[in-house]
Amino acid sequence: MTIAVPPATLSTPNGTTRPLVRIVIVGHVDHGKSTLVGRLLHETGSLPDGKLEMLKAVSARRGMPFEWSFLLDALQTERDQGITIDTTQISFRTRSRDVVLIDAPGHAEFLRNMITGASQADGAVLIIDALEGVRDQTRRHGYLLQLLGIKQVAVVVNKMDRVDFSAERFGAISDEISAHLIGLGVTPTAVIPISARDGDGVAERTDNINWYIGPTVVEALDSLTPSQPLDQLALRLPVQAIYKFDDRRIVAGRIESGKLQAGDDIVIMPAGKIAKIKTVESWPATPVEGPQGAGRSVGITLDRELFIERGDVIAHAGSAPRDTRRLRARIFWLHDQPLEAGASILVRLGTRETRATVVAIEKAVDPGDLASEAATAIKRNHVGEIDLSLAQPVAADQADEFPRSGRLVIEVGGRIAGGGLVLSVDSGQRAATADIVPVESALRPDERAARFRHKGAVLWFTGLPGSGKSTLAKALERRLFDRGGSPILLDGDTLRAGLNSDLGFAPQDRAENIRRLAEIAAHLAANGHIAIVAAVSPALDDRAAARRIAGDRFREIHVATPAEICEQRDPKGHYAKARAGALQNFTGIGNDYQPPTASELVIDTSALTVAEAADTIEAMLARSGVLVDELVDLAANI
């Protein structure tokens, strides 16, 4: 069957009213990409006259069964067709839109080309062989699509003829891939059973798949939306340059999200200077009236002379991006040399370019099998989470809030070597100004260690309210003091009474509470004390931030007493109050406690006495080098 383009659109020039969608087609080798593309070109009437017949004749002459993939190969070889055809860009038309299919050939450089192509795509087709099922490469592609921010993914289960068009087999693959994608935050727009070779499910539902009720591939492509409406988000205008070709001083850039117009009050980040937009300039007619939305490349003039430079971000007051020198990002790495902690790199964030240091690599994953590796380096074609310290302050957004301004790339040797999404912006880490000169203690840490017989450490007790954190912390404090040490208890509630009395219990307040606790604890530990922190600290991210702040002095102790027992104990009466509805945001009732996955120690106080638990902790401290007995050795170093 051939879908003719309805005559009504023929008189409409291409490119004026028909939407254009860019689709990247990805999948494991031999799962049928070329066959599907050949079939799609045919079904949408995009082939030159006589091409199909010619190929059929060639196949017959050689005694070979006709393969749709021949078509694509032939077109690539001839390179003189009346259609756009290449291994990277293939154009065709469906009923309602023009489609550019982006393919990524070449196995060695597959990811580099796929990412280059897919980063411009509005949607994706992920192809899976019905016989082989979901493979590593399938999962890897799903992961990268998510990382590139592609939310519209149509999954195609190909070669259904090889599994006798089994609805059960299709259901199993559909469930597996859907679960994988949803786990990554991508909901498939459709999962379609097809046989690309025979045409089932590509442009029509045949009897073979009469049990299937969803869209065909062509219908699925027809329903993809060209791009996300970014006008609704807050304004982000990264400055590309300041032009002064005549008496106007024009700030030029592209609106990445939101809208602007003359008269708007704006703020220029990261410096935070304010101004008003005087005019929106254009050419040939200028100025332009009315709002200008996301995607427009504009030029504006301001009501006052301010120092603005490339890399600044213009926003509206009240919804400006945060200024920071600290970012956490999830990146994919494409360079031959692995990215290592401590590496000095160049980061591009919008139009801003700055040197940066990789403070820590928090996760390194092979997206193929999703196995986490030792997080010391991110290898080529792997994904990881990194903590970056920037040489200069930048205006930054999180990718989940601002898909366009929450992206960055990393350059090595003048070439893009990796890139990804901003996971969090550490706004608490203010830019250090030139006036701040940290003063070091007169005592060296090893002098204190010789006296205290321990090194500096942060012992972080986390667990549900009532799990026994404070009781244990106090017992340990007593023990360490009795053996001549310098333990200092930092109880979450106690600090909330003073230092942190400005903070509530909303997630960002909790995060700030943890940050301050961690900063104090890290300072004490850096000076040779053992800071014992007892705080519920329910969020994994907040505790990861604390670990970043304290570095390798950090020891996490999960007080994993069962929830029922914590509630029975209820030492402060909080559970009772929360059950009665008189306490909002109480951890324990709301189930919002995220237990650690890799703490240094797990203790269940319903199974151990306080003394036994303290023994266990002490043993861990000795084992991990915090407690030391060799007085002489240490003293010799002084």
Add this chain to the structure above:
Amino acid sequence: MDHLDALEAQSIYIFREGFARLKKLALLWSLGKDSNVMIWLARKAFFGKVPFPALHVDTGKKFPEMYAFREHYAKEWDLDLRVDPCPPIDSVDPTLPPAARSAARKTEGLKLALAKYGFDGLIAGIRRDEEATRAKERVFSPRGTEGGWDVRDQPPEFWDQFNASPPPGAHLRIHPILHWTEADIWAYTKRENIPIIPLYLSQNGKRYRSLGDQDITFPVSSNASSIDEILHELQTTKVPERAGRALDHETEDAFERLRVAGYL
């Protein structure tokens, strides 16, 4: 924002990135429909001014209408026009087929101009839909010190983050209309009222789809004598845009060889 607005905004963004990140730019003006749209877009990007030279690497074999167009619009558009001649044919690789060899003079002329002016960025109006090897291009495409293009080792380019640090002696090709199609060019030319060379319109049943040198470019059969008619023709034709370009048809890899060596 409609489709043409989106194309225009993207091109302007690329122009401004090129101008911000490279020191010595030039725009390659071949006088055809694409490079005229490109100059128009540059004027939009920089508010009426084209802040870098327009370089015409002249084979001396263009149509008289093209030279007339160049003289008129260089003045009217206030361009810093540099016309640089190409070296004679015997300086060109003799193993190339005749039309390709003739076209390759342009590559040699380009290298001479690069050496003469020290440009580190050349803005060129190629499009992905024209030809298969152009489809593989990056928006900012690094070239080696000999001007060569290594199609197998192109740096990744994602979102709108471009590679713009050419090593010493090398240069970058910047492609601000890579994402446009032939139909987009015509629809935009019509909307913006951009002047065109009349050779594109049908006379006696023939017109040029693509303009190159006189000796290696031929008209195609067409009755389209207005832009509207051209657009209508493009909806139905299965004749490729470069059908009238002799060099594309000599051998399968002629064009690829030219491009790898530095041709546009």
